[in-house]
Amino acid sequence: xxxxxxxxxxxxxxxxxxxxxxxxxxxxxxxxxxxxxxxxxxxxxxxxxxxxxxxxxxxxxxxxxxxxxxxxxxxxxxxxxxxxxxxxxxxxxxxxxxxxxxxxxxxxxxxxxxxxxxxxxxxxxxxxxxxxxxxxxxxxxxxxxxxxxxxxxx
Numbered sequence: 648x649x650x651x652x653x654x655x656x657x658x659x660x661x662x663x664x665x666x667x668x669x670x671x672x673x674x675x676x677x678x679x680x681x682x683x684x685x686x687x688x689x690x691x692x693x694x695x696x697x698x699x700x701x702x703x704x705x706x707x708x709x710x711x712x713x714x715x716x717x718x719x720x721x722x723x724x725x726x727x728x729x730x731x732x733x734x735x736x737x738x739x740x741x742x743x744x745x746x747x748x749x750x751x752x753x754x755x756x757x758x759x760x761x762x763x764x765x766x767x768x769x770x771x772x773x774x775x776x777x778x779x780x781x782x783x784x785x786x787x788x789x790x791x792x793x794x795x796x797x798x799x800x801x
Contacts (some may be wrong), residue, residue, distance in 0.1 A: 653772075659794075660773065660792060660794050661794075663771070663773075663794045664771075664773050664794065674747045675715070680762060680763070681763045681764075681765070682760065682761070682762050682765050683760075683761045684758065684759070684760050684761075685758075685759045685761075686756060686757070686758050686759075687756070687757045687758075687759070688754065688755070688756050688757075688785070689755040689756075689757075690752055690753070690754050690755075691752070691753045691754075691755070692750050692751075692752055692753075693751055693753070694748055694749075694750060695748065695749045695750075695751065696746070696748055697746070697748070697749070702721070706727070723738060723739060723740060724738065724739065724740070724742065725738045726742070727736070731750070732749070732750055732751075732752075733747060733748065733749050733750065734746075734747070734748040734750075735747045735748075745789075768797070768800050769797070770796055770797050771794070771796055771797075772794075772795055772796075772797060773792065773793070773794055774792075774793050774794075774795055775790070775791075775792060775793070775794075776790075776791050776792075776793045777789070777790050777791075
């Protein structure tokens, strides 16, 4: 009978400690995940020179030709075609492609994802306390196991 209060306090402390722990399913709601996404886009534009490209296919349409005996002088014609993706130069009486520059764009997209997972602070705990207590003999030093609730953490 003499040890009954100590036994009840120990059982109560054990029950409070057991009830204050959370199961693994409950830990999902107790953690906080902060996700920040930073996307870096880099565009490289290369220049490819193709001088005097090779002929792929050509033909002469003889049904549309008129033969005459007089001399005819033609001026050499130059044409340039340009866009943000290419530059082409065509010249001659019978036009031909002299030069073409192609500007292919290569886009590199890098995505950085940072995830910070922080646990929420625990409020309940079991601790070891030392101090003075009031007993039958007055103020005496006490070393005890305590159940505590944390109001602030520092």
